[in-house]
Amino acid sequence: MRARDIETLVGVGRPALAPDGSFAVFATSRPDIAANRAVGQLWRVDLPAGEARRLTRGVADSSPRLSPDGSRVAFLRGDPKNRAQLHVVDARGGEPVQVTDAALGVSDIAWAPDGRTLAFTARVAEHGRYGTVEGLEPDAESPRRIRGVRWHANGLGYTVDRPSHVFAVDAPDPGAEPLYDPAPAVTADGAPSPERTRVPAEARQLTEGELSHSGCVFTADGAEVLTVVEDPQLEGADLRGELRAIRLDGRGARVVVERETGLGIQDVAVAPDGTVALLAHPLGDSGVDFVAPATGLWLLEAGGVRRLTDSESVDLGEVGSHISVAGDAFLVQDRTRGRVRLLRVERSGGVQELLGGDVEVNGHAAAEDVVVAAVATPVSHGELVRVTDRGGVPLTEFGAPAARAGIAVPRELTVEGRDGYPVHGWVATPEGDxxxxTILQIHGGPYASYGIHLFDETQVLVDAGYAVVYCNPRGSAGYGRAHGRSIRTRMGTLDFADVMDFLDGAVEADPRLDGARVGIMGGSYGGYLTAWVIAHDHRFAGAIVERGFLDPVSFQGTSDIGSFFGDEYVGVEHGDIMRQSPMAVVDDVRTPTLVLHSELDFRCPLEQATRYYSALKRGGVDAELLVFPGENHELTRSGQPRHRVERFEAVLDWWARHLPVRDAV
Structure with missing residues (x-):
C-alpha cells in the first residue's frame, strides 16, 4: 500500500436496522485526496443477503438513525458552511429534507418512539461570539472569563463559551411539498420581502445555561430525553457524569443518575419496557481515576445502578463503543488482545459471544432475531456483516480496492519479557528474504491498543521495504485491568521494557529482520515512549516523535486533558514527574529525531513539540521539526488527506536518509 492508497480505506459506521430486520442502513467514509476531505454517503442493504446500494449522494453523510417504523432515516449532512445539519430521507431513497439550520451545527440525534419528533444536541454560542454579531471578527470579541479547569477541546477549540444543548423538532414527511424560496415583492405597508424558508419547522431548545449536554435518547414513553450533563466551569477536575431526563414539553428536568454515583457515562440506551442501560466506568472518590477505567454495562434500577459485566475480564471502553437493545438483552463490544468482539449481555449478567475471531467490531444493531455489525479485519478497513451462529456473513466488499493495492498480513507473536511477562504483538514484513x-512502532493512549485491522501506517512502511514490529506493552487496553494500570506513576519502566523486549524477541525469531539497523516511532503516548527510549537506548538509526506527551509540567496548563491526565499517570510530586518526564532526560538523546506535530493540537499542544525540538537542537542532536497547519491531534486518522499523504512522504524521506532500504541485501 502506497501513501495515496489511503483513498481505498473505506470505513463503515454504526449501522441502523429496520424494526422487522428486513434491511440495514449505514454510512461509509474514506479520504479523498482531490476533495482533500473525508467523503461518504448512506447505504442500504436488504437482508438477509441483498446488494448494498447508495441511499444518498451527499459529500459526507453520516450517523443514520431509522425511525421507529423504519420508513425514514435521520442523518447528518454538512451545509454550505460545512456545519453538520439534521436531514431526513425516505428509507427507500429520494431527496433528503433539511431539518435544522443550527449556527454551529448538530451532533447527537434520536427519534421519539412515536416517530413524530426528533431530538438533537447543538452548541449554542455566547452572544457576541462565533458570528452571532455580523461583522464582529474573532480578534475583536470580548475576553473569555474562565473559572474552571477545562475550557477547550481538541478538534474544537474553546468550549466554555458554546455549551451543547438539547433541542426537539417536528419530524418532517420527506414526501411532502418542498419548500420554495419566496420571490421579492412590494408590500403595501413597506415591510421587507419575506426571507428564505430553510427548514420546515423551528426547533425548540429544551435546555439552557452554562451546563453542557452530550448524547440524547428518548425514554420509552417519549415524554423525556435522557442526556449527560457536564459543568464546564467546575473549579476542579471531575470526570463524573450526571444523567438527566429533560421533559419534551419544556417543563423542567429530573436527575436520573447523580454525579455522586461516581460514573463516567459514555452511552445510554432505553429498552421498550423502559429499562435504562448505561455504558460507564467508575471514577473513584476523586472523580478522575480514569486509568484503565473498567468500562462496563450497567442497569438503572430502583435505588441505584447495577453492574452486569465483570470489570476484569470484559472491557467495553473501545472508542465508538455503544449499546444496542436486543430483545430483553443488550449488545456491546469488548476489546481483547487486539480484537473487538460482539457480546450479548443478559439482564441477569450472563454473557455470550456473538462475533469473535479476527475482527474489530465498530458498531452494531439488532431487531427481531437479526443482528448486523460494522467490522474491520486484517484485509479490510470496514465491512458490514450479518451475524449468524457461523460468524459474520459479509454483506459488502469495500476492502477489495485496498487488497488490489497490496496488503501485507502481519504475523502474531508473543515474546517472554525480561521479567517473564508475556508481551503480545505483531510483525509485518515485505516479501523476500x-x-x-526494522522499525518499532508504539501506539498512543497509553490505555489503547494496536489491533488486527488493516493499518495504513504499517502497510506504507512495509511497501517501502521495512519490517515493522509493534506490540501492546503494559499500560495498553485489552489484557485486563491490572495490565492497564501497571504503569500508573511508573511510566517509562515496564512499558519501556516490554517494547524493547518485543523488538529483541521479534528479531531473534525471524532472521529476515535486521537487528543492527533499527528505527523507532510513535505518536501521542507513543511519542512519549519513543522520546523516553532514545534517551536510554542508543541503538536506533533514527526516531520519529509525533504529537508527543513530552513535558508533564507544561501539559498541566495547556492540554485539554491537562487538568487530570498527568496527575493520574505520572503523579503530582515534583520528583515523580521528573522521574517520568522525557524533557528531564532530553540531554541524553543522541538519536537523529524528526519531531512531527500539528498546529491546532490541543490534546498534546504544539509547545510540547517545539520545546522538545529546541532542547534537542541545543544538545547538538540531528533533529528536524515538521508542523502541519490547520490540523489537530487526529491528523493521522482524520486529517486532510493531502496532509496525510505529505506526512507519509516526510516519514519515508526521514527513513530513507537515516535507515535506507537500499543497504538491505
Missing amino acids: GPFP
Missing part, C-alpha cells in the same frame, strides 16, 4: 531494516 531480507534482511530488512
Whole structure:
C-alpha cells in the first residue's frame, strides 16, 4: 500500500436496522485526496443477503438513525458552511429534507418512539461570539472569563463559551411539498420581502445555561430525553457524569443518575419496557481515576445502578463503543488482545459471544432475531456483516480496492519479557528474504491498543521495504485491568521494557529482520515512549516523535486533558514527574529525531513539540521539526488527506536518509 492508497480505506459506521430486520442502513467514509476531505454517503442493504446500494449522494453523510417504523432515516449532512445539519430521507431513497439550520451545527440525534419528533444536541454560542454579531471578527470579541479547569477541546477549540444543548423538532414527511424560496415583492405597508424558508419547522431548545449536554435518547414513553450533563466551569477536575431526563414539553428536568454515583457515562440506551442501560466506568472518590477505567454495562434500577459485566475480564471502553437493545438483552463490544468482539449481555449478567475471531467490531444493531455489525479485519478497513451462529456473513466488499493495492498480513507473536511477562504483538514484513531494516512502532493512549485491522501506517512502511514490529506493552487496553494500570506513576519502566523486549524477541525469531539497523516511532503516548527510549537506548538509526506527551509540567496548563491526565499517570510530586518526564532526560538523546506535530493540537499542544525540538537542537542532536497547519491531534486518522499523504512522504524521506532500504541485501 502506497501513501495515496489511503483513498481505498473505506470505513463503515454504526449501522441502523429496520424494526422487522428486513434491511440495514449505514454510512461509509474514506479520504479523498482531490476533495482533500473525508467523503461518504448512506447505504442500504436488504437482508438477509441483498446488494448494498447508495441511499444518498451527499459529500459526507453520516450517523443514520431509522425511525421507529423504519420508513425514514435521520442523518447528518454538512451545509454550505460545512456545519453538520439534521436531514431526513425516505428509507427507500429520494431527496433528503433539511431539518435544522443550527449556527454551529448538530451532533447527537434520536427519534421519539412515536416517530413524530426528533431530538438533537447543538452548541449554542455566547452572544457576541462565533458570528452571532455580523461583522464582529474573532480578534475583536470580548475576553473569555474562565473559572474552571477545562475550557477547550481538541478538534474544537474553546468550549466554555458554546455549551451543547438539547433541542426537539417536528419530524418532517420527506414526501411532502418542498419548500420554495419566496420571490421579492412590494408590500403595501413597506415591510421587507419575506426571507428564505430553510427548514420546515423551528426547533425548540429544551435546555439552557452554562451546563453542557452530550448524547440524547428518548425514554420509552417519549415524554423525556435522557442526556449527560457536564459543568464546564467546575473549579476542579471531575470526570463524573450526571444523567438527566429533560421533559419534551419544556417543563423542567429530573436527575436520573447523580454525579455522586461516581460514573463516567459514555452511552445510554432505553429498552421498550423502559429499562435504562448505561455504558460507564467508575471514577473513584476523586472523580478522575480514569486509568484503565473498567468500562462496563450497567442497569438503572430502583435505588441505584447495577453492574452486569465483570470489570476484569470484559472491557467495553473501545472508542465508538455503544449499546444496542436486543430483545430483553443488550449488545456491546469488548476489546481483547487486539480484537473487538460482539457480546450479548443478559439482564441477569450472563454473557455470550456473538462475533469473535479476527475482527474489530465498530458498531452494531439488532431487531427481531437479526443482528448486523460494522467490522474491520486484517484485509479490510470496514465491512458490514450479518451475524449468524457461523460468524459474520459479509454483506459488502469495500476492502477489495485496498487488497488490489497490496496488503501485507502481519504475523502474531508473543515474546517472554525480561521479567517473564508475556508481551503480545505483531510483525509485518515485505516479501523476500531480507534482511530488512526494522522499525518499532508504539501506539498512543497509553490505555489503547494496536489491533488486527488493516493499518495504513504499517502497510506504507512495509511497501517501502521495512519490517515493522509493534506490540501492546503494559499500560495498553485489552489484557485486563491490572495490565492497564501497571504503569500508573511508573511510566517509562515496564512499558519501556516490554517494547524493547518485543523488538529483541521479534528479531531473534525471524532472521529476515535486521537487528543492527533499527528505527523507532510513535505518536501521542507513543511519542512519549519513543522520546523516553532514545534517551536510554542508543541503538536506533533514527526516531520519529509525533504529537508527543513530552513535558508533564507544561501539559498541566495547556492540554485539554491537562487538568487530570498527568496527575493520574505520572503523579503530582515534583520528583515523580521528573522521574517520568522525557524533557528531564532530553540531554541524553543522541538519536537523529524528526519531531512531527500539528498546529491546532490541543490534546498534546504544539509547545510540547517545539520545546522538545529546541532542547534537542541545543544538545547538538540531528533533529528536524515538521508542523502541519490547520490540523489537530487526529491528523493521522482524520486529517486532510493531502496532509496525510505529505506526512507519509516526510516519514519515508526521514527513513530513507537515516535507515535506507537500499543497504538491505
